[in-house]
Amino acid sequence: MINPSQFLRRALVADAIFSGVSALGLTFGAGAFASLFNLPETLLLETGLFLIAYTALVGWLGTRGSVPKPLVMIVVAGNAAWTLASIALLFSAAVAPNLLGEITVVAQAIATGVFAELQYVGLRRSESVVAA
Numbered sequence: 001m002i003n004p005s006q007f008l009r010r011a012l013v014a015d016a017i018f019s020g021v022s023a024l025g026l027t028f029g030a031g032a033f034a035s036l037f038n039l040p041e042t043l044l045l046e047t048g049l050f051l052i053a054y055t056a057l058v059g060w061l062g063t064r065g066s067v068p069k070p071l072v073m074i075v076v077a078g079n080a081a082w083t084l085a086s087i088a089l090l091f092s093a094a095v096a097p098n099l100l101g102e103i104t105v106v107a108q109a110i111a112t113g114v115f116a117e118l119q120y121v122g123l124r125r126s127e128s129v130v131a132a
Contacts (some may be wrong), residue, residue, distance in 0.1 A: 014021075024048070026048025027052065037100055038097050076120050080113065086109035
């Protein structure tokens, strides 16, 4: 267990907010977004459903006085993997998004990568607080 720094808490809560908004939009608007971005509706819906659970986990972590370090590390690694997988998806033959779809996937990949970096920095700051 670690005592999360204020920086880590804010990064986790910001991730939860971003993911929560995305979860709601993708879950309830998968059909509209599928047409808008030329992406598979099932992919968007399942992503939205996953993000509901993810939002709950990350939001919970961001509001605790102490958190399991391995769980935070999984969140950081998951965000990094999501970033790489999003970019890989665009280079695969699995989807053929239009330009707006490509921009959206790249933008969310960048945002997720930024969250991974912020959470990593926050985790490192938390470790130094606990050690002192």
